[in-house]
Amino acid sequence: MRVKFHQSLDELKEKLLVMAGMAEQAIQRSIEAYRTRDLSICELVFRAEPSINRLEREIDQMALDLLAMEQPMAIDLRFILSVIRINADLERVGDQAVNIAVRVREMGAFANIDLPVDIPKLASLSSAMVRKSLQAFIEGDAELAESVLRLDDEVDEMNDSAFYALSTLIKEKPELTPQSLNALIIARNLERVGDHATNIAEDVIFWVRGADVRHSNNAL
Amino acid sequence: MGVGILVEDLNAWYGTTHTLQDINLHIPANHATALIGPSGCGKSTFVRCLNRMHETNPIARATGVVKMGEIDIYNDASPVEIRRRVGMVFQRPNPFPTMSIYDNVVSGLKLNGFRNRRILDETVERSLKQAALWEEVKDDLKKKSGASLSGGQQQRMCIARALAVDPEVLLMDEPASALDPVSTSKIEDLIFQLKSQYTIVIVTHNMQQAARVAENTGFFLNGKMVEFDSTHKIFTNPRDKRTEDYITGRFG
Numbered sequence: 001m002r003v004k005f006h007q008s009l010d011e012l013k014e015k016l017l018v019m020a021g022m023a024e025q026a027i028q029r030s031i032e033a034y035r036t037r038d039l040s041i042c043e044l045v046f047r048a049e050p051s052i053n054r055l056e057r058e059i060d061q062m063a064l065d066l067l068a069m070e071q072p073m074a075i076d077l078r079f080i081l082s083v084i085r086i087n088a089d090l091e092r093v094g095d096q097a098v099n100i101a102v103r104v105r106e107m108g109a110f111a112n113i114d115l116p117v118d119i120p121k122l123a124s125l126s127s128a129m130v131r132k133s134l135q136a137f138i139e140g141d142a143e144l145a146e147s148v149l150r151l152d153d154e155v156d157e158m159n160d161s162a163f164y165a166l167s168t169l170i171k172e173k174p175e176l177t178p179q180s181l182n183a184l185i186i187a188r189n190l191e192r193v194g195d196h197a198t199n200i201a202e203d204v205i206f207w208v209r210g211a212d213v214r215h216s217n218n219a220l
Numbered sequence: 221m222g223v224g225i226l227v228e229d230l231n232a233w234y235g236t237t238h239t240l241q242d243i244n245l246h247i248p249a250n251h252a253t254a255l256i257g258p259s260g261c262g263k264s265t266f267v268r269c270l271n272r273m274h275e276t277n278p279i280a281r282a283t284g285v286v287k288m289g290e291i292d293i294y295n296d297a298s299p300v301e302i303r304r305r306v307g308m309v310f311q312r313p314n315p316f317p318t319m320s321i322y323d324n325v326v327s328g329l330k331l332n333g334f335r336n337r338r339i340l341d342e343t344v345e346r347s348l349k350q351a352a353l354w355e356e357v358k359d360d361l362k363k364k365s366g367a368s369l370s371g372g373q374q375q376r377m378c379i380a381r382a383l384a385v386d387p388e389v390l391l392m393d394e395p396a397s398a399l400d401p402v403s404t405s406k407i408e409d410l411i412f413q414l415k416s417q418y419t420i421v422i423v424t425h426n427m428q429q430a431a432r433v434a435e436n437t438g439f440f441l442n443g444k445m446v447e448f449d450s451t452h453k454i455f456t457n458p459r460d461k462r463t464e465d466y467i468t469g470r471f472g
Contacts, residue, residue: 074467076468078456078457
């Protein structure tokens with residue numbers, strides 16, 4: 001039994017879950033900032049980003065050490081490869097939270113108006129995708145991961161609807177262009193969060209089943 | 221050129237111990253095939269059945285069919301003929317200590333009655349070049365004894381000795397386990413080059429080595445072959461849980 005190695009894999013998993021918690025929190029805070037227009041919450045998102053970036057480097061280094069020192073095979077090799085990929089996706093989720101917080105700060109300069117896009121609903125859906133994909137990672141549950149892939153279409157549709165509604169608004173009321181553009185970018189950021197959750201779910205399926213399902217729709 | 225090996229219902233015993241049970245597989249020609257598994261799993265017994273060395277032990281016996289190309293090695297040829305067709309390299313280099321490098325390499329040929337000096341000279345040069353040892357020893361062929369070489373050089377000399385009789389199959393039982401990393405990588409490079417001319421079967425405890433040199437890998441456990449597949453499949457996504465537990469160190 002390679003006890004030390006398997007303990008190290010457990011530690012790697014725990015570290016990634018800390019990273020996941022920080023990325024999720026960043027997204028939730030950025031949406032809360034959007035909902036309340038509270039710029040102090042944006043500051044919390046900005047301040048958390050260096051910690052996420054630091055943790056990303058630590059996890060990569062730990063994974064690299066395990067690859068070099070332990071020469072993992074089969075499910076262990078797939079696990080470490082998945083952790084490296086998921087780590088990058090979580091860091092990007094943190095970046096999307098920062099992007100949203102930047103837009104919220106921009107919007108603070110303009111009047112708070114009702115826009116024809118339900119950002120909290122889109123945020124709730126993409127956050128649910130992240131949460132589910134991470135739950136699938138925690139439990140090694142490929143079926144749960146598959147259910148995340150199906151949610152991505154819904155997020156994409158909401159983003160498309162937001163694009164249509166906001167571009168129409170810009171045409172009809174050009175004076176609302178700054179608010180509309182910011183909301184449009186936030187919707188796009190949330191759609192990207194959904195994409196990262198999809199990537200995480202695909203990595204879980206790869207880890208558990210050894211099947212690479214990335215871009216499988218393109219192959220059809 | 222190498223030949224394929226077809227094994228059907230191979231069983232082997234040491235006394236009353238049933239060491240190999242119902243082994244069936246096809247080892248393709250001109251490929252390197254690795255056999256892995258814990259100590260005592262039967263992989264060395266298996267390769268010893270491929271050149272009829274197993275039966276040299278008075279309490280050992282084997283049943284089943286082993287075909288090398290078209291030849292049924294247990295029915296169509298003598299053990300001596302089979303061992304000419306099947307070269308073997310062992311874990312520890314085993315030079316004949318009182319013989320020169322030259323005589324070590326041609327010992328098999330001389331045993332088979334070859335005396336023509338020109339043919340022997342050509343064979344020594346060809347075999348040592350194939351074993352990537354020629355440049356290191358060409359000036360000392362008859363001056364130095366085989367035992368005076370380093371461990372890695374001795375092992376390559378033993379490979380040259382096995383190649384000198386122009387075999388079709390090369391069996392290697394942990395050929396690099398007693399060597400340092402530099403000598404090990406030379407042996408691995410050699411396996412890579414030799415498989416274009418010979419069919420190679422390598423027993424190894426070093427799974428990274430199996431992954432590096434072999435196209436196919438078989439996993440043995442308790443005398444049975446649990447799984448045989450492409451090396452890529454075995455080391456990234458094996459079908460059998462026991463294979464996965466072994467290669468990921470979750471065994472025992």
